[in-house]
Amino acid sequence: MGYAQLVIGPAGSGKSTYCSSLYQHCETVGRSINIVNLDPAAENFDYPVAMDIKELISLDDVMEELGLGPNGALIYCMEELEYNLDGWFAEELENYRDDDYLVFDCPGQIELFSHVPVLRNFVEHLKSKNFNVCAVCLIDSQFITDVTKFISGCMASLSAMVQLELPHVNILSKMDLVTNKKDIEDYLNPEPRALLSELNQRMAPQFLKLNKALIELVDEYSMVNFVPLDLRKESSIQYVLGQIDNCIQYGEDADVKVRDFDPPDED
Ligand SMILES: Nc1nc2c(ncn2[C@@H]2O[C@H](COP(=O)(O)OP(=O)(O)OP(=O)(O)O)[C@@H](O)[C@H]2O)c(=O)[nH]1
Numbered sequence: 001m002g003y004a005q006l007v008i009g010p011a012g013s014g015k016s017t018y019c020s021s022l023y024q025h026c027e028t029v030g031r032s033i034n035i036v037n038l039d040p041a042a043e044n045f046d047y048p049v050a051m052d053i054k055e056l057i058s059l060d061d062v063m064e065e066l067g068l069g070p071n072g073a074l075i076y077c078m079e080e081l082e083y084n085l086d087g088w089f090a091e092e093l094e095n096y097r098d099d100d101y102l103v104f105d106c107p108g109q110i111e112l113f114s115h116v117p118v119l120r121n122f123v124e125h126l127k128s129k130n131f132n133v134c135a136v137c138l139i140d141s142q143f144i145t146d147v148t149k150f151i152s153g154c155m156a157s158l159s160a161m162v163q164l165e166l167p168h169v170n171i172l173s174k175m176d177l178v179t180n181k182k183d184i185e186d187y188l189n190p191e192p193r194a195l196l197s198e199l200n201q202r203m204a205p206q207f208l209k210l211n212k213a214l215i216e217l218v219d220e221y222s223m224v225n226f227v228p229l230d231l232r233k234e235s236s237i238q239y240v241l242g243q244i245d246n247c248i249q250y251g252e253d254a255d256v257k258v259r260d261f262d263p264p265d266e267d
């Protein structure tokens with residue numbers, strides 16, 4: 001059984017920075033982790049790249065040779081990855097053992113969840129190779145400043161959830177930039193009724209029914225569950241990682257192993 005995180009979220013939400021902080025954290029605690037770059041446009045990396053989609057295809061080449069714009073070229077690159085799941089990707093994957101832990105740093109384009117089934121098929125492929133996969137969805141805390149933005153963040157996350165059908169950990173990134181913690185706390189574990197009344201105040205009267213439906217949706221899908229992440233704090237990274245590990249049952253077998261080899265009491 002392998003373990004994998006699929007790190008997703010809007011452009012600039014902090015995915016690559018999260019991956020590199022996670023890598024450093026794991027170095028510190030002596031845990032093995034492999035970060036994979038799935039962004040064909042990525043240029044600089046703050047983490048050692050275990051696998052790189054750019055070895056398969058690069059965005060610049062596609063834009064130049066096919067005359068596509070950046071978003072079209074990205075879709076083309078990701079479809080190329082899909083086409084090579086049993087070829088290039090399977091060969092790369094063979095370098096990893098059964099219990100290895102992979103973290104996929106994805107591109108930020110929303111089209112990847114809303115338009116094309118690439119990531120979904122990618123996930124199915126990982127599952128067929130016996131990986132336990134979890135989606136790690138980053139939302140920039142700077143965007144969650146009022147109820148309308150909060151709902152919009154929830155919807156983005158929900159659309160990924162529905163497309164990918166994966167266990168999901170929602171993360172509020174860049175907590176170091178939040179000066180007034182109180183503003184954010186209202187959204188970390190919000191009361192649906194409080195959200196609704198706030199939303200109703202913000203919107204014109206004809207939206208009352210829609211607001212109610214939206215809040216119910218968010219509530220029923222348990223979307224109102226964001227874990228704050230402050231990369232300055234080792235304890236925060238550790239907590240987030242713990243939540244994700246839990247999701248993919250990482251460490252449960254290891255626990256059993258440790259118990260099996262417990263030395264007998266000496267006295
Ligand atoms: N203050 C602060 N800045 C951050 C944090 N995480 C990311 N950033 C900054 O936000 C910007 C975007 O971060 P990235 O990690 O490149 O975001 P990304 O989601 O990988 O972006 P794309 O790959 O373009 O989709 C960079 O300038 C980062 O330095 C954080 O926790 N705190």
Ligand SMILES: [Mg+2]
Binds near residue numbers: 105
């Ligand atoms: Mg990135």
